[in-house]
Each structure stands twice: as C-alpha cells, then as structure tokens.
Amino acid sequence: MPNSYVGQRVRRTEDPRLIKGLAHYVDDISLPNTLHVAFVRSVYAHAKINSVDTSAALAAPGVVAVYTGKDVAQKVGPVPCAGALPDLKVPDHRVLATDKVYFVGHPIAAVVATDRYAARDAVDLVMVDYEDLPVVTDVEEAAAGGTVIHESFGDNIAYKLTAGEGDIDAAFAGAERTLKQRVLHKRLAPIAMEPRGVLARYFPGEEELTLWSSTQIPHLMRTQVALMIGLPENKLRVITPEVGGGFGSKLNVYAEEALLGWISMQLNKPCKWIETRRENIQATIHGRGQVGDIEVAFKNDGTLLGLRYNVWADLGAYHQLLTPAIPTLTGLMLSGAYRIPAIQINITGVFTNKMATDAYRGAGRPEATYIVERALDLVAADLGVDPAEARRKNFPGKDEFPFHTATGLDYDSGDYEAALDKAQQIAGYAELREQQKQGREEGRLIGIGVSTYVEICALGPSQAMPAGGWESATVRIEPTGKVTVLTGASPHGQGQETSFAQIVADELGVSINDVTVIHGDTGVVQYGIGTFGSRATAVGGTAVYVAVQKLKEKAEKIAAHILGAEAGRVSFESGTYSVKKAAAAGAAGQSEPVYPVGEGPAGALPEPQTEGRTSLTIAEIALAAHLAKELPPDTEPGLSATYFFEPKNFTFPFGTHIAVVEIDRETGDIKWLRYVAVDDCGKVINPMLVDGQVHGGIVQSIGQAMYEEVVYDEQGQLITGTLMDYALPRAHHVPNFELDRTETPSPVNPLGVKGVGEAGTIGATPAIVGAIVDALAPFGVKHLDMPIKPEDVWRIINNDSGSI
Amino acid sequence: MKKSINLSVNGVSRSDEVEPRMLLVHYLRDVLELTGTHVGCETSLCGACTVLLDGQAVKSCTIFAVQADGASITTVEGLATNGELHPVQEGFWERHGLQCGYCTPGMIMTATQLLDRNANPSREEICHGLEGNLCRCTGYQHIIEAVEYAANKATDLHGNRG
Numbered sequence: 026m027p028n029s030y031v032g033q034r035v036r037r038t039e040d041p042r043l044i045k046g047l048a049h050y051v052d053d054i055s056l057p058n059t060l061h062v063a064f065v066r067s068v069y070a071h072a073k074i075n076s077v078d079t080s081a082a083l084a085a086p087g088v089v090a091v092y093t094g095k096d097v098a099q100k101v102g103p104v105p106c107a108g109a110l111p112d113l114k115v116p117d118h119r120v121l122a123t124d125k126v127y128f129v130g131h132p133i134a135a136v137v138a139t140d141r142y143a144a145r146d147a148v149d150l151v152m153v154d155y156e157d158l159p160v161v162t163d164v165e166e167a168a169a170g171g172t173v174i175h176e177s178f179g180d181n182i183a184y185k186l187t188a189g190e191g192d193i194d195a196a197f198a199g200a201e202r203t204l205k206q207r208v209l210h211k212r213l214a215p216i217a218m219e220p221r222g223v224l225a226r227y228f229p230g231e232e233e234l235t236l237w238s239s240t241q242i243p244h245l246m247r248t249q250v251a252l253m254i255g256l257p258e259n260k261l262r263v264i265t266p267e268v269g270g271g272f273g274s275k276l277n278v279y280a281e282e283a284l285l286g287w288i289s290m291q292l293n294k295p296c297k298w299i300e301t302r303r304e305n306i307q308a309t310i311h312g313r314g315q316v317g318d319i320e321v322a323f324k325n326d327g328t329l330l331g332l333r334y335n336v337w338a339d340l341g342a343y344h345q346l347l348t349p350a351i352p353t354l355t356g357l358m359l360s361g362a363y364r365i366p367a368i369q370i371n372i373t374g375v376f377t378n379k380m381a382t383d384a385y386r387g388a389g390r391p392e393a394t395y396i397v398e399r400a401l402d403l404v405a406a407d408l409g410v411d412p413a414e415a416r417r418k419n420f421p422g423k424d425e426f427p428f429h430t431a432t433g434l435d436y437d438s439g440d441y442e443a444a445l446d447k448a449q450q451i452a453g454y455a456e457l458r459e460q461q462k463q464g465r466e467e468g469r470l471i472g473i474g475v476s477t478y479v480e481i482c483a484l485g486p487s488q489a490m491p492a493g494g495w496e497s498a499t500v501r502i503e504p505t506g507k508v509t510v511l512t513g514a515s516p517h518g519q520g521q522e523t524s525f526a527q528i529v530a531d532e533l534g535v536s537i538n539d540v541t542v543i544h545g546d547t548g549v550v551q552y553g554i555g556t557f558g559s560r561a562t563a564v565g566g567t568a569v570y571v572a573v574q575k576l577k578e579k580a581e582k583i584a585a586h587i588l589g590a591e592a593g594r595v596s597f598e599s600g601t602y603s604v605k606k607a608a609a610a611g612a613a614g615q616s617e618p619v620y621p622v623g624e625g626p627a628g629a630l631p632e633p634q635t636e637g638r639t640s641l642t643i644a645e646i647a648l649a650a651h652l653a654k655e656l657p658p659d660t661e662p663g664l665s666a667t668y669f670f671e672p673k674n675f676t677f678p679f680g681t682h683i684a685v686v687e688i689d690r691e692t693g694d695i696k697w698l699r700y701v702a703v704d705d706c707g708k709v710i711n712p713m714l715v716d717g718q719v720h721g722g723i724v725q726s727i728g729q730a731m732y733e734e735v736v737y738d739e740q741g742q743l744i745t746g747t748l749m750d751y752a753l754p755r756a757h758h759v760p761n762f763e764l765d766r767t768e769t770p771s772p773v774n775p776l777g778v779k780g781v782g783e784a785g786t787i788g789a790t791p792a793i794v795g796a797i798v799d800a801l802a803p804f805g806v807k808h809l810d811m812p813i814k815p816e817d818v819w820r821i822i823n824n825d826s827g828s829i
Numbered sequence: 830m831k832k833s834i835n836l837s838v839n840g841v842s843r844s845d846e847v848e849p850r851m852l853l854v855h856y857l858r859d860v861l862e863l864t865g866t867h868v869g870c871e872t873s874l875c876g877a878c879t880v881l882l883d884g885q886a887v888k889s890c891t892i893f894a895v896q897a898d899g900a901s902i903t904t905v906e907g908l909a910t911n912g913e914l915h916p917v918q919e920g921f922w923e924r925h926g927l928q929c930g931y932c933t934p935g936m937i938m939t940a941t942q943l944l945d946r947n948a949n950p951s952r953e954e955i956c957h958g959l960e961g962n963l964c965r966c967t968g969y970q971h972i973i974e975a976v977e978y979a980a981n982k983a984t985d986l987h988g989n990r991g
C-alpha cells in the first residue's frame with residue numbers, strides 16, 4: 026500500500042482553530058448562570074487552625090456560599106494516592122484543611138460568588154485564626170526528626186526503599202577506584218501556560234454531573250472523583266477541552282476537581298474555578314526535589330563496576346496521585362546507557378511543609394540520567410579521559426539487546442554508539458576540543474558537555490502500573506465514509522489528532538481530511554488511561570493501528586461477499602477492495618460507482634451501487650455495512666473496531682546530546698555556541714512533531730540547568746510565587762538547535778515507535794551542566810548544582826565565596 | 830459605578846458600560862466573548878493576553894477596559910482577513926510554531942507588531958521581540974522559524990524589500 030502520510034512532516038490538523046483563537050480551553054466555555062469559585066489558602070507553612078469565620082464573606086455582595094474544611098470533611102473523600110509501596114505512610118489528605126495547614130497554599134475554604142471579582146474580594150473577608158507551628162522545609166532535617174508534620178506517624182519518613190541487583194558491596198570493595206558526589210535536584214514548577222481549571226455542571230433531574238477539567242487523565246479522574254464525591258461513575262462525565270500544556274502537572278486528581286463537582290451538586294448551578302498563576306506555583310504539584318549522594322566504583326581503565334545512590338526525596342506535606350512513586354522511577358533508570366554490574370538505590374521519602382512533588386516531564390528519570398551522566402563525567406575527569414570515550418567504553422553493544430540492567434529492566438533495542446558517533450560527527454567533536462584548547466590558551470572559557478541517555482517510555486505494562494498501562498482505540502467508518510477515531514490517550518499539545526490520523530489514513534487509503542480523532546471525553550470515548558510517560562503514540566497509537574487492522578478484516582469479508590469473491594480472493598489497495606485478477610476475469614467490467622458516496626441527494630444517504638462491480642471503496646463498504654442489506658451471514662452491521670493494547674514491555678529511546686557553551690569572564694554569563702541532539706525514538710510518524718517535542722524538552726532542561734528553582738524560605742514561605750521570581754527560559758535564552766536522529770525500531774509494538782515526549786528533559790540537563798563544568802575546569806571545578814547562575818560562575822572565576 | 834466606554838475591536842464599534850476595575854482581557858473575553866485572548870499569569874509576565882492597542886502590542890491582563898476607551902483593538906480573532914490567514918498565523922501553522930496553543934494568540938500578536946516594525950528581522954531581533962512572551966512547549970525554535978516564514982512571505986507579497 027502506498028505510504029503517503031506516515032513519516033511525513035504533515036501540518037497539524039489541530040492548528041487552524043488554535044491560530045485563529047477559536048479553540049476552547051476550560052475558561053473559554055461559558056454556561057448560563059455560572060457561579061465562580063475562589064479559594065482561601067494558607068499563608069502559613071504549618072499552623073493550627075483555631076477557627077474560620079466566614080460571616081463577613083457571606084455578607085459580601087454576590088457571595089452565594091462559603092465552604093470550609095469542616096463543612097466538607099464528611100462529604101468529600103480524600104485526595105487519592107495511587108503509589109502503592111510497602112509500608113507507605115499515607116496522610117489523610119482532605120480536600121480542604123480541617124484542623125491544621127501543612128503548606129503555603131493549602132486550601133482552607135471555597136468561596137462561591139456570582140462573578141470572579143466578587144469571589145476574589147470575598148476571599149479576603151474570610152477570617153482564619155491561625156496558631157503557627159514550627160516549620161520544617163529541609164529534607165534531611167525533616168528526615169532526622171525534630172518537628173513532626175503528621176503527628177500520628179511519629180516521624181517525617183513516608184517510606185524507605187532499597188532496590189537494585191548485583192553485589193554492590195563487593196563491587197565497591199574490589200574496585201580500583203571509587204568516587205562520591207553529592208547532587209541536588211531542586212524543586213521545579215511545571216508551569217503549563219494554561220493554569221488548571223474546572224467547570225462543573227450538575228443536572229439534578231438526570232442526576233448527572235459533567236466536569237470540564239484541564240487534565241491529562243479524563244477517565245482516571247472520572248473514576249477517582251466519582252469515588253470521592255459518592256456519585257455513580259456512570260453519572261459523571263469528564264471532558265477535557267483544549268488543554269494548555271500539562272508536563273505531568275495535570276496527571277493528577279486534585280482537591281479542586283472533586284470540590285467543584287460537589288459544590289455544583291449542592292447549588293444546582295454551573296461552577297467554575299480557574300487557577301491563578303500564584304495558586305499554580307503554590308498548589309499545583311512540583312517536580313524533582315531530591316538530595317542525594319552518588320557513589321561510583323570503577324576500574325583504572327574506566328570500566329564501571331557499581332553505582333549507589335542514597336537519596337532523600339522531598340515529597341512535600343501530602344501525597345498527590347503518584348508522589349511516592351516518582352523516586353522509584355529514578356531507581357529504575359540508574360543504569361543509563363551503560364553496563365553496570367551492580368546498582369543500588371536507597372530511597373528515603375520525606376514529608377516537608379511544602380506542596381507535594383509528583384510527575385514533572387521525565388518524572389524521576391531525568392534525575393536518574395543526571396546522576397549516571399554526572400558519574401560518567403566525574404569518572405572521565407578522574408581518569409583524565411574524554412567524557413565521550415568514558416561513555417563509549419561502557420555501552421552495551423547493539424547485538425546485546427534485549428539488554429538486562431542491574432535495575433531489573435530489559436531494554437528493548439538500541440545502538441548507543443551509533444547515536445554518539447552521529448552526534449560527534451555533526452558537532453565536529455574533535456575540532457571542538459581543539460578549539461577549546463586553543464581558546465583556553467587565549468583565556469577563553471569554552472565548555473563541551475556530552476550526555477548519552479536512555480529513557481523508559483510507553484508506560485507501560487499493566488503489571489508495572491498502579492491503574493492499568495494499556496490504551497484503547499475505536500476506529501469507525503461512518504455511513505458517509507468519514508472516519509472517526511476514538512482514543513483513550515488525551516493529547517494536550519503533542520499533536521496526536523494529526524499523527525493518529527496519519528496512521529489511519531495510510532492504513533485505510535483515505536485522505537487525512539476525512540479522519541477525525543476524538544479524545545478527552547468520557548461520554549464519547551471508551552475507557553482510556555491518558556497521556557503521560559511518553560506513552561500516547563507507542564501504546565495509544567498501537568491500539569489505533571491494531572483497531573484499524575481489525576476493521577479491515579471485517580471490511581474485507583464484506584467486500585468479498587458483495588463482490589462475489591471467495592475469502593482471500595480480494596485485495597486492498599489505496600482504499601479500494603478489488604477482486605484479484607484471476608478471479609475477476611469473468612466478471613463484468615463495471616468498476617466505477619455511478620456516483621461517489623457523499624454526492625447523493627441532500628438529506629438522503631446514497632444507495633450503494635454494487636451490482637456487477639469488481640471493486641469497492643472502503644467508504645462504499647462502510648455504507649453497505651451500515652445499511653446491512655448485503656452482509657455475509659453472522660456479520661454484525663456497522664464498520665467499527667475497538668482494540669485495547671497491552672504492551673509487553675516498556676520502550677527505551679536513547680540518544681546523545683552535545684552542548685557547547687562559552688562563559689563571559691567579566692559577567693559569568695553563559696552563552697550558547699552549539700547544541701547538537703541525536704535522538705532515537707524508534708520509527709517516526711511525523712518528524713516535525715518529534716522535533717517540536719525535542720526542542721521543548723531541551724528548553725525545559727535549559728530552565729532546570731540554568732534558571733528554574735522553586736524556593737521556600739526557612740518559614741516555608743514560597744518566595745518564587747510569580748513568574749517574576751520563578752525564571753522560565755525565554756526566546757533569547759535558547760540556542761539554535763541542530764537535531765538529527767538514528768532509527769532503531771522498538772520490537773515492543775507493531776509500529777516500532779518508542780516515544781519522545783520526555784527525551785529532551787531527560788537527555789539535556791547533564792550535557793548542559795557538563796558543558797558549564799567543563800568550561801570552568803581550569804578553575805578546578807568538577808561539579809556544580811543546578812541551576813547554575815551567572816552569579817555562581819562569576820564567584821568561581823573571581824574566587825569569591827562571600828555572600829551578598 | 831459603571832463607566833461608559835467606546836472603542837473599536839477588530840474593526841467593529843463597541844459601546845459598553847463596565848466596572849472601572851474590569852480588566853481589558855476580561856472585557857474582551859467575558860463581555861465580547863472573544864476568548865482567543867488568554868490569561869496566563871495576571872502580571873504581564875507571560876504575554877498570553879497580548880493584543881494590539883492602536884497598533885501596539887499590550888498585555889491586556891494589566892490594562893483596565895476603561896483605559897482602552899477610544900482605542901482601536903485587534904485580537905487574534907481579527908487578524909485573518911476575508912478568511913485568509915495572516916502571514917504570521919500561516920507561519921505558525923507551516924513551521925509547527927505551536928503545540929498546546931495557549932500562548933499562541935499572544936505570540937502571534939507580538940510577532941505581528943514585531944514584523945510591522947521590522948519587516949526583515951534577524952534571528953536575534955526576533956528573539957528580542959518575543960522576550961515578553963513565554964512558551965513552555967515549543968522551545969521557541971519553531972516559533973522563531975514561524976516569524977521568519979511570515980517575514981519572507983510578506984516580503985514576497987510586497988516585492989523584494991530585502
């Protein structure tokens with residue numbers, strides 16, 4: 026079959042509505058008589074609530090109701106946590122604080138008013154009598170004891186977990202060399218450009234609640250919210266309209282989502298809450314938040330023998346959906362792209378007086394890649410070898426796959442050396458090193474950083490997931506020949522309305538303009554898992570692909586029946602079923618339809634003209650299947666197929682990133698010279714979308730490496746609570762990316778795709794930090810913690826350790 | 830104590846009574862139902878709410894509707910003419926200058942002003958011109974290419990200016 030869309034740079038079908046300003050995000054949906062909700066949030070990081078006086082707020086103009094923690098404690102169930110770990114301590118996480126607050130931004134009361142200005146005004150009229158308590162924000166201090174956040178637990182340790190394979194003690198005992206390094210992964214704020222938002226509408230007669238929410242997981246959210254508010258799941262419909270970015274922050278079930286539904290049911294009116302940016306930084310999950318010690322054992326020739334990572338994970342005050350699970354993903358990926366015989370992670374998950382950490386793009390895996398890549402840089406520096414060669418020495422060969430790691434995984438496929446070679450060739454690595462050497466003689470500070478990463482994608486096999494790791498698809502051809510695809514994935518910028526349509530259009534031999542991909546509506550789409558963990562194409566796309574094959578099997582049977590051919594005597598090409606030549610010899614040659622489907626009289630379906638035909642388009646078969654007058658015996662009417670794809674393994678994309686920077690000696694400013702990325706995400710459906718994912722991921726890494734950091738002070742006050750203080754990369758901060766790919770298909774799915782959504786945030790930070798550290802090597806620098814700011818660099822150059 | 834305002838939005842004359850504290854972005858979105866202009870930070874820092882006010886790119890989240898009295902406003906909905914995409918819109922589509930699309934209307938309006946002022950900007954000038962607009966998805970490279978596409982397209986349309 027001619028392959029006309031897959032592999033091409035097809036423009037996105039979702040774009041016209043977005044570039045014209047005609048798309049609908051949650052706040053763009055207006056329902057008559059909508060009430061607006063605003064939240065009273067804690068200004069203390071840890072305090073006892075003596076009382077909440079709502080009387081002044083209730084008397085304010087436009088205010089309809091005010092709900093406090095006491096009002097809802099018995100009505101709305103706790104915020105769910107799906108991280109099932111042995112002996113995990115799970116605090117009772119109520120949707121509104123009852124007797125204590127545990128972090129700045131902790132919701133205390135919900136104010137409902139007739140417009141958003143009135144609701145915000147009334148928030149200031151709710152009088153909360155706090156009694157402040159000692160605060161603990163430092164993760165190691167919290168782990169050591171002292172102030173206990175959740176008193177009933179006796180300490181702040183949510184869990185301890187040790188994982189890994191191989192004899193780690195023997196590896197270190199027998200090693201010729203060992204190294205240690207402390208590394209910090211600061212807290213990051215995901216900052217989707219669209220903050221969270223919920224619109225809830227309850228119909229009391231039908232007893233049906235609809236929630237429009239800016240989420241990545243409409244079906245999982247429906248199940249959880251139904252349980253939280255005690256509504257039968259099939260009476261709750263969750264719709265994700267346009268979602269303005271997620272990056273993991275909307276892979277969650279939040280208190281506000283359940284509360285808005287419950288409030289709408291109390292008041293029998295639509296209720297809307299749109300998160301402000303300040304709330305977003307206070308009370309939407311953060312990412313990263315680890316303090317750890319790396320220990321690495323190796324031989325004099327650079328062969329790795331063992332890696333140990335002792336980590337304190339800053340979980341925050343409560344568990345959100347996946348909070349405790351994130352550090353375990355770090356443990357899974359500690360082998361990176363290397364053969365390491367013994368690996369051990371020792372995790373201590375710790376409660377602190379801060380917002381919960383959870384999945385932020387990469388979710389535990391960027392930490393792992395950073396750890397193992399920093400370890401490789403330290404090994405290279407210790408041995409005086411080139412960091413690229415230190416890596417090359419420890420790669421498994423391309424014929425060693427599936428490759429078993431000491432973290433218990435089996436990497437599906439890979440050719441790590443090919444990606445490194447290609448990146449070095451594009452970068453002109455040898456010449457770059459020569460330039461660096463010459464530059465140093467001239468006093469220039471040029472640095473080159475290399476990262477050869479592996480990530481784990483296509484989450485995942487259900488055995489490894491808390492609530493199913495499969496994905497669903499329905500492909501249906503309507504009576505008019507238009508193709509409808511329903512996917513359980515929930516794209517929010519990734520472009521699967523286009524890439525899934527590419528797959529389907531090729532398989533059915535139809536125009537991409539005749540294919541519509543529907544997602545994010547539990548009232549329309551069969552159950553699905555959602556979009557996260559770089560899974561949508563590898564798992565959801567595969568479900569679509571297999572569903573199309575099932576649909577074609579049925580279409581072929583119908584075609585053979587109508588064309589009067591034996592099964593197996595019908596061929597399919599370019600959207601048309603034909604009787605194979607030998608069998609068609611005796612048939613009359615009328616193969617053109619009298620008029621094409623869709624051009625019949627207005628308001629009437631065309632009559633299929635099947636008499637004497639030797640070929641039929643798939644659209645004609647769909648019409649015949651719908652009219653059901655010419656179906657083979659025991660064939661269900663309609664032309665639709667559904668498939669739930671369960672992957673047998675994860676996929677493991679990989680690549681090499683090379684960053685080149687130059688440091689301004691006068692200011693400490695870090696300037697980009699080059700950025701080369703060679704990524705291998707298996708087969709590519711749409712290279713333009715892949716490039717976009719890689720660009721965006723790398724820039725989030727640039728943010729982490731050079732700008733971003735959620736800062737709480739010792740009192741637990743959030744001092745990076747606006748975009749003035751929380752620095753995101755802007756257009757003038759980014760290099761001109763030089764991207765290329767290698768293509769190693771995944772054997773895990775028939776499309777051969779691996780996933781690319783998180784590659785940039787996983788592969789890039791070590792390359793960037795490596796480059797900056799390399800530039801500062803003449804000053805004896807071996808490691809720096811992110812974000813590395815010009816001020817830090819200037820102090821190193823000027824040998825200034827003082828504080829401002 | 831509502832105030833009366835008269836202004837032109839996307840070429841249509843509007844007269845409304847608004848609260849003095851109503852933000853321009855809420856007037857556009859809630860009163861005129863032009864929801865293409867988005868709110869991303871309420872503090873002028875992200876640029877999602879950028880519109881043209883008398884041809885100048887402004888952040889409509891920190892301007893009161895009453896301050897726009899007498900002005901001529903263009904929002905993203907008013908950019909296409911007779912169903913034809915503006916070259917900047919076309920550039921964003923052709924060069925994959927958007928992913929989630931939330932920052933896109935503001936980016937497009939800023940880029941429109943940028944090209945009005947400088948028909949053939951360098952990459953550096955484009956980056957400088959887009960400094961006031963945040964995008965969390967694209968990493969900016971495709972946005973920069975989209976603006977370059979629009980500049981080239983406009984040059985082609987109006988004769989070779991470069």
